Amino acid sequence: MLQVRRRTIFFYMLPMIVTIAIINLSPILYTFYLSLTNNTEFNNSYNFVGLQNYINLILSTNSDLYPVLGSTILYVIVCVALFLIIGTLTALALNNPKVKGLPFWRMVLLIPWAAPSAITALIWKFLFNETFGPINQIARVFFGPKFNIPWLSSPFWAFAAVVIVNVWLSYPFFTVVILGALQSIPQELNEAANVDGANALQRFIQIKLPLLRPAITPAAILSAITTFQMFNTVYLITQGGPITNAAKPGATSFVMVYMYNQVLGGGLANIHYAFIASFAITMFIILGAITFMARSFGPRNKEALA
Amino acid sequence: MSEQSISKSVTADSAVAARARQLSSATAQATILRRRIFSGLSLVVIYLFLIIMTIFALFPIYYVIQASLNGAQSLYTTTLQLLPQPITLANYGYMFTHYPIFAWIGNTVLVCGLSTLIGLIFSMTGAYALSRFRFKGREVTLNLLLALQAFPGLLAITAYYYLLQFLGLLNTAPLIGLALVYAAGSLVFGCWNIKGYFDTLPIELEQAAMVDGASHTQAFLRVTLPLAAPALAASALFMFVGGWNEFALANFILNSNQSGSNLTFILGLYGLQTTYQTPWGYFAAGSVIISVPLMLVFLYAQRFFQSGLTIGGVKG
Numbered sequence: 001m002l003q004v005r006r007r008t009i010f011f012y013m014l015p016m017i018v019t020i021a022i023i024n025l026s027p028i029l030y031t032f033y034l035s036l037t038n039n040t041e042f043n044n045s046y047n048f049v050g051l052q053n054y055i056n057l058i059l060s061t062n063s064d065l066y067p068v069l070g071s072t073i074l075y076v077i078v079c080v081a082l083f084l085i086i087g088t089l090t091a092l093a094l095n096n097p098k099v100k101g102l103p104f105w106r107m108v109l110l111i112p113w114a115a116p117s118a119i120t121a122l123i124w125k126f127l128f129n130e131t132f133g134p135i136n137q138i139a140r141v142f143f144g145p146k147f148n149i150p151w152l153s154s155p156f157w158a159f160a161a162v163v164i165v166n167v168w169l170s171y172p173f174f175t176v177v178i179l180g181a182l183q184s185i186p187q188e189l190n191e192a193a194n195v196d197g198a199n200a201l202q203r204f205i206q207i208k209l210p211l212l213r214p215a216i217t218p219a220a221i222l223s224a225i226t227t228f229q230m231f232n233t234v235y236l237i238t239q240g241g242p243i244t245n246a247a248k249p250g251a252t253s254f255v256m257v258y259m260y261n262q263v264l265g266g267g268l269a270n271i272h273y274a275f276i277a278s279f280a281i282t283m284f285i286i287l288g289a290i291t292f293m294a295r296s297f298g299p300r301n302k303e304a305l306a
Numbered sequence: 307m308s309e310q311s312i313s314k315s316v317t318a319d320s321a322v323a324a325r326a327r328q329l330s331s332a333t334a335q336a337t338i339l340r341r342r343i344f345s346g347l348s349l350v351v352i353y354l355f356l357i358i359m360t361i362f363a364l365f366p367i368y369y370v371i372q373a374s375l376n377g378a379q380s381l382y383t384t385t386l387q388l389l390p391q392p393i394t395l396a397n398y399g400y401m402f403t404h405y406p407i408f409a410w411i412g413n414t415v416l417v418c419g420l421s422t423l424i425g426l427i428f429s430m431t432g433a434y435a436l437s438r439f440r441f442k443g444r445e446v447t448l449n450l451l452l453a454l455q456a457f458p459g460l461l462a463i464t465a466y467y468y469l470l471q472f473l474g475l476l477n478t479a480p481l482i483g484l485a486l487v488y489a490a491g492s493l494v495f496g497c498w499n500i501k502g503y504f505d506t507l508p509i510e511l512e513q514a515a516m517v518d519g520a521s522h523t524q525a526f527l528r529v530t531l532p533l534a535a536p537a538l539a540a541s542a543l544f545m546f547v548g549g550w551n552e553f554a555l556a557n558f559i560l561n562s563n564q565s566g567s568n569l570t571f572i573l574g575l576y577g578l579q580t581t582y583q584t585p586w587g588y589f590a591a592g593s594v595i596i597s598v599p600l601m602l603v604f605l606y607a608q609r610f611f612q613s614g615l616t617i618g619g620v621k622g
Binding site: 013119200277292 | 487
C-alpha cells in the first residue's frame with residue numbers, strides 16, 4: 001500500500017465521486033422518491049403514498065410483474081444454456097489440433113462479436129420478415145412456396161427469433177472464454193486419460209469440464225445479468241410484441257422492454273410514472289441481489305491480491 | 307476432404323498407437339482400430355459443425371452487404387435472391403446525398419467520444435485510489451460501485467429526463483446530455499475494469515519511482531498508466547462501442563423528428579427502417595457504412611482484450 005496524505009486521496013477520488021453522485025446516484029434516488037408518490041402524466045400535484053405502488057405491483061393479482069419476470073427468466077435460461085452449449089462446442093472444435101485452418105475458423109466464428117448489436121438487430125428484423133425475409137425464402141426453396149414461419153407475429157416464434165439473435169451476438173464471447181480455459185489445460189492430462197482408455201466424451205466430462213468451471217461460471221453469471229437487462233436486441237426486433245391479449249404484456253416484453261413501453265409506448269392513456277418507478281426499483285433490488293450473490297460465488301477474491 | 311483428414315488423424319494417432327502396441331494384446335489392437343475410425347468420423351462431424359456455424363455467423367453480414375449492392379426495390383420479392391443483380395452503388399450514393407449521414411456520424415462520435423473521455427479519465431484516477439490507497443470509505447465505495455453496476459441507466463429514464471432538464475441540457479444541448487448519461491455507465495464499468503488491472507501491477511514499481519524522487523502524481527502518470535495501457539484501451543473501446551450501440555436513452559432524449567440531423571446514427575437508421583416507404587437497400591447501405599469501420603477496429607483490437615479485459619476481471 002502507498003502511504004499518502006488524506007488530501008491526495010481526496011484529490012484522486014473527487015472527480016469520480018462527484019460525477020457518480022450527480023449522474024448515477026441522483027437519478028436512482030429520484031426514481032426511488034418517485035416510486036413513493038402517485039405521480040402520473042396528468043397528476044402533476046402529486047402526493048406521497050408510501051408503499052402503495054409496491055403493494056399494487058407485488059400483491060395485485062393482475063399485476064404485470066410476474067408474467068414479465070417469468071418470460072424474462074425463461075429467456076435468460078434458454079439463452080445462457082445455448083451460449084454455453086454453442087460456446088463449448090465451438091471452443092472444442094477450435095481446440096482440436098487435427099482441424100485444418102484453425103486461424104481462419106477462429107476469425108470467422110468470432111466475427112459476430114464485433115458486430116454492433118443495435119444495427120445487427122435491425123438487420124435480423126429484416127431477415128425474419130415473413131414475406132420478404134431471406135430465412136423464409138430459403139425455407140420456401142426446401143418446403144414449397146406455401147411455407148411460412150410467422151417469425152414476428154406468433155408469440156413462440158417471436159421468442160425464438162430474439163433467442164437466435166442473442167445467441168448470434170453472444171456465443172463468440174463464450175467461445176473465447178472457454179477456448180482460453182481449454183488451452184490452459186495441460187495436454188498431458190488428456191493424453192494420460194486417452195491411454196487409460198477414456199473416450200472423447202469421458203475425457204471431456206471427467207477431465208476438461210471440472211477444469212473449465214472456474215472460467216465458465218463467472219462468464220455465465222455475467223451473461224445472465226446482461227441478458228436479463230437485454231433491451232436493444234429485443235425492442236428493435238419485436239417492440240416487446242406480439243401482443244395477443246390487450247390486457248397482458250407481449251410475449252417478448254422482458255423487463256427493460258416492458259418498462260420502456262410503459263414510459264414511451266404509444267397508446268397509453270396516462271403514463272403512471274410513479275408505478276413505473278416502483279417497477280424500476282424492484283428490478284434494481286433483484287439485479288443488485290444477483291450481482292452481490294454472484295460476487296460471493298466468484299472463483300477468487302480480487303481484493304486479496306491488492 | 308474426409309478421406310484426407312482420416313489419414314491425417316491416423317498419423318497423428320500413431321504416437322498413441324505406438325504406446326498401446328507395447329501392450330501387444332489383441333483387444334488393444336481392436337480398440338485402436340475402433341478409435342481410429344471413430345476419430346476420423348468425429349473429424350467429419352467437426353468440419354460439418356464448423357461449416358454450419360460459419361454460415362450462421364456470416365449469413366446476416368453477407369446478406370446485408372449484398373442487399374446494399376442490390377437495386378433497392380428488387381429485395382421485395384417472395385423468391386430467394388442471394389446475389390445482387392445488377393450490382394450497383396446507387397444505394398450508397400442515395401444514402402450520402404439524401405440523408406444527413408455525416409451529421410449522424412458526427413453526433414455519434416461526439417456523444418461516444420465525450421462519454422468515453424469522461425468515463426476513462428475519472429475512472430482512471432478513482433480506480434488508482436481504490437487500488438493503491440487504503441482509506442475510510444473505501445469498502446463503501448467499492449460496494450456502491452458494485453450496486454451501481456447492477457443498475458442499468460434505462461431504469462431511471464424518467465429521472466434522467468428531469469436531471470437533464472435541471473442541468474439545462476435537454477433543449478439546448480441534448481447530445482452533451484446524452485454523453486453525460488452514457489458516462490454514468492462508462493464510469494462504473496471502467497472503474498471496476500481498470501482497478502482490477504491496477505491490482506495486478508506490482509506496487510514496487512511505483513515505490514521504486516518514488517524512491518528515485520518522483521511524486522505520487524508522477525509515479526501514477528509515468529509508471530502506472532503506461533503499464534495499464536491494455537486495460538485502458540480495452541475499457542475505452544467498450545465504452546465507445548457501448549454508446550455507439552445505445553438506442554433506448556438516445557431515442558428518449560433526442561426524441562424529435564426522425565429524419566432530423568440531430569440524431570445519432572442508430573436512431574437515423576431506425577427511422578429509416580420504420581418508415582415502410584424506404585427501400586431496404588438504403589438501410590443496408592447505411593448499416594454497412596456504420597458497421598464496417600467499427601468491426602475492423604474491434605477485430606484488430608481483439609488481441610488486446612485477452613490481457614486488457616480478462617486480467618481486469620470484468621468480462622462481457
